[in-house]
Amino acid sequence: METFFNYIRRYTEHPISEEELLSLQGAFKPRKIRKRQYLLQEGDVCRHLSFITKGALRQYTVDDKGVEHIVQFGIEDWWMSDRESFELGSVSSYNIDAWEDSELLQIHYDDWWEIRHSIPAMRILTAEMDKRHAVAAQKRIHAAITLTAEERYLDMLKHQPAFIQRFPQNMIASYLGISPETLSRIRKQAYLKNE
Amino acid sequence: METFFNYIRRYTEHPISEEELLSLQGAFKPRKIRKRQYLLQEGDVCRHLSFITKGALRQYTVDDKGVEHIVQFGIEDWWMSDRESFELGSVSSYNIDAWEDSELLQIHYDDWWEIRHSIPAMRILTAEMDKRHAVAAQKRIHAAITLTAEERYLDMLKHQPAFIQRFPQNMIASYLGISPETLSRIRKQAYLKNE
DNA sequence: AAAAAGTATTGATAAATATCAACTACTCAT
DNA sequence: ATGAGTAGTTGATATTTATCAATACTTTTT
Structure with missing residues (x-):
């Protein structure tokens, strides 16, 4: 829970009272989830918003052929949810x-709604999150339509090295929208270029 | 300005007082802009947020080779700005x-900031806009990494036919991240499939 | 330690898409 | 009306990326 409070303080200047802290502690429930365990499954309604205090998760679809397409990774200090469903x-x-085995702080939709109304700092935090999210989404869309597979990988290596270190290569390929074989070849070429 | 007020009422249940309406009228300045005229140029800082009451605009980058890459279209009832810069x-x-020759309602960053604090309905509107934006961005990212060029075009035809009607084909191709020639061929094939 | 399951690499080939070039149709300003 | 400039189409070819198959390498399970 401390991790989370530090996160809040980092993204909002607005002070939080003791009372508000207690209220937050009541609303956010800690939850542990083991590797390969589901937080949300296709067909469910996403009722909770989860803040990751430890671990690594991914959000993805599965197509007709059974191939997974990863739209989002999450590690410490990230939020996970299907925004649309939530x-x-x-x-x-x-x-x-x-x-990875992970630890979350989960809040139910109703409590989230309530807390955003009653605690000014949370309203600011939400606005800040949305802003960052919008900027990141814009960049990812731009990368997807303008860059080649290799450029997208190098871009990710530069801007999100943490993901590349923590998720296996086939998942990185899925996130980039390319096949695992192509990513393997791109990496080989990039390596050869640096002798 | 009426268009805009209707838009606000459509997206927020919160009532707006006479006083607030006047305040909005003071903050949003009408502006006309002619076809091919710039609202923002690379290198500028985006100081205004523009609500489109009439017309059609596009947001794009130009790469080393001089090729344009469109990231966003805007028509009536849409907002235009570079969110990151703004x-x-x-x-x-x-x-x-x-x-197209267009008509906008522009608000300066400072006034936008002010108005979101002083008028509750605008805070709700902003949250609603952000939410919709986030959902749309998620969908577009998913489309970009999972769908083929043809599927992306058909998806656009289904979900955003207004854009396809109002912008020329080469711009649609740019938005989809494909070459104009490829889009031309996709359309021909799709047409042949329907006899 | 061995077996099994998952992950990454490599080669051969196929499919999708881009590029280049020529041509047609259309718009619009004079 | 005419010619210049856009936009769209079509064909030939090149490039990029996917797919399929085989193999090597790793990690997990037993």
């Missing part, structure tokens, strides 16, 4: 599962 | 220009 109460088409 | 005050790497 906000609209719709059935999710995504799966979220743990790639 | 929120962070950083130099923009995007261009925004008008494809």
